[in-house]
Amino acid sequence: MPPETILTATGICHSFGGLMALEDVDFQIKRKEIVSLIGPNGAGKTTLFNLFTGHYNPTRGEIYFNNRKINGLKPYQVTPIGIARTFQNIRLFGQMSVLENVLVGQHCRTRSGLFDAILRTRGFRQEEARARKVALEMLAFVRLEEKKDEKACNLSYGEQRRLEMARALATNPSLLLLDEPAAGMNPQETTSLMELVRQIRDQMGITILLIEHDMKVVMGISERVAVLNYGRKIAEGTPREVQNNEEVIRAYLGESA
């Protein structure tokens, strides 16, 4: 029986050569939740993502995923155990086709090696066919199947964000981290993005943690919101609770003032 909380982080500190980006952050995500992480620019949200995915190793603190300690693992080791992510500054494989991007996403779910590839073994061909099928399903899911042969760098901004999500989903995660998925989208695209995120959770049963600045998105889809400011978690609760939290209001007003 998998644990009720999918991810637990305790006492997380991270510094970049003296600059404390995160200080003593505790954080938990329950299975099949949609959680938002908000906070002013430079609060340390992306850094927290990078710690969860193994891109950085925390200066202090521990991270558990499905009861397994994961800090110290490399990104390529974290992905196979079920954490996928998108990047704040979209990182697609620009010169590859849309379909290939999603195929790369299935890298850790496929096995064939050098000799299978050279000999084109039956296992290889079956695996390729399966990977292709899954990739097309993912593309259909984010409504990009018609663009499958285009180069990723030629997609529009909103399409690129959706492709990045499809690619992340192709790794077959149980936890999906989305870093500002609505950034740069128009209101229409934002609405359908919210719908998409909900579908990912409801249809695929994937837990979602997202960083977002658009309060409409945050209030609209999250079941729980955590707020970071200057590397510290200053509030956590339902969207409504957080909205009325005085410290949060001050943090945001302080930024705009």
Next chain:
Amino acid sequence: MAVFDSIHLFLQELIGAYYMQLIILVGINTIMATSLNLIIGYTGQLSIGHAAFMSLGAYCSALVTLHLGFPFLLSLLCGALFAAIFGVIIGIPTLKLKGDYLAIATLGFGEIVRIVCLNLEITGGAMGLRGIPKKTNFVWVLLAVLFTVFILNRIIKSRIGRALVAIREDETAADSMGINSTYYKILCFGVGAFFAGLGGGLLAHYIRFLHPKTFDFMKSIEQLCMVVLGGLGNIWGSFVGATILTVAPEMLRSVADLRLLIYGLVLILMMRLRPQGILGEQTRLAPFFSQKIRNLLQKRTRTNT
């Protein structure tokens, strides 16, 4: 393998020894360029020491022929494997380095190999290695080219090939897809070095004399030029690049002194004007030419009407 010799001799009779030699060198250079393209063009790792792997293969295969009397095919295989082992050995530590450092490390590796070959007794030192029997002929080269292109093509069009290109495009994102980029870079170096070693073995048994100078830094640059000219990430392009840079200096004997000067210009201008190489993003030759022809015809008809 007497059949191979007969075919070779028959063809040589047909086209003459001079053109035969050109074709064989084009073939060997194609092997070098395509395998280098796997490293640079597909995986995005700048290696400027490919000639060093070639020399490892050349010396190794020549030595097993001379001292152990190995049959040709086996000696080629020895050379290729020997180079591949070094590809992996040099790969394990240096491939953790980011692009520019890697370039310098491969360059340094190439220099070390050259200096060592220059000073060892078994390689003939500065006198060079003489008396290698001539075994390379047209058929062997043709088979080796086909083998190389076939294998590389299959690797590229697989899960591994996609991983390599993903590393080139964005290593951080590739890591996030569960790709162990260090492993794949080493793999690609090993494979690239294997074929470079194969090319070296063929060369050794063709020119019959090896000297460290044959495989100096400029040789690596020449091979880089072939890849860049034909197109990074385009196997057929490397064939075109290798052909041009093998044939052109022969055709333009009068400007032979300018050869390297032109190589330098080619590198600068290609990066600036056509970084995708002559063939561009076309991955196959036929569509490229048919497209050109179609364009030409269209232009004709347009001007006619």
Next chain:
Amino acid sequence: MFIQQLVNGLILGSTYALIALGYTMVYGIIELINFAHGEIYMFGAFAGLLLVTVLKVPFFLAFFLAMALAALLGMTVEFLAYRPLRHSTRLAALISAIGASIFLQNLALLIMGAQPYTFPSPVEAKVYQTPFFTISRLEIIILIFSFLLMIALTLFIQRTKIGKAMRAVAQDKDTASLMGININQIITVTFAIGSALGAASGVMVGIYFRTVTFSMGLMPGLKGFVAAVLGGIGNIPGAMMGGILLGITETIGAAYISSQYRDAVAFALLIMVLLLKPTGLLGRPVQEKV
């Protein structure tokens, strides 16, 4: 004997240090290995030689003129081969840099031919004997000049407005340009200074070994880069230290291990440093932003 090798290493190392500075400054600002730097060094040596022998310019003046001419060449290379590629991939810029290096080297071959030229000595050959080592007058001059140039550079970077702007650009290009610093201008200045220092080294080495050839830039160029990496690329005191360290290692390696493997020592050292401390001796580790 050992102290003698140390002194010889110091002299060689100070010429490497001057070359290394050019690499490190350029890398610090545009993150590009300026492969053509070795050729700028060679150009400096030729310029000095021709000024002295053909135009009969006094030595002292020729030295500085060669530096100025090399600065011009460095700026030209940057403008033609690197600037157009500033927004393309690093691979493209690196290949272009290699192209520039090959081009310049073979241009020199075309113009000057393959034969070595002899640089006349500017000072009479006088050797001083100390209890531990001997040193020639020329060697003393080389040491003094190298160190004066390094001190001048340090003062320039620390004290002048342009020097401070250079440091700002190396730290953070975007912020620097927001603060009104003209990035292109700073890059040009960086190439000019780096090239001038490289040329100074070229002239001195040309005089020291009494030969100037079209291919003389290749090895010292590579070694200058090794020195820069050794000290931590992008780090100016590091480059000075790396150069001297490399010079000493190489001289001692050649004396005690094998002189045939002299050039291999530098590369073995490079590969070792890259493995053990890729950021170099004085370089600080940076975490790549994701």
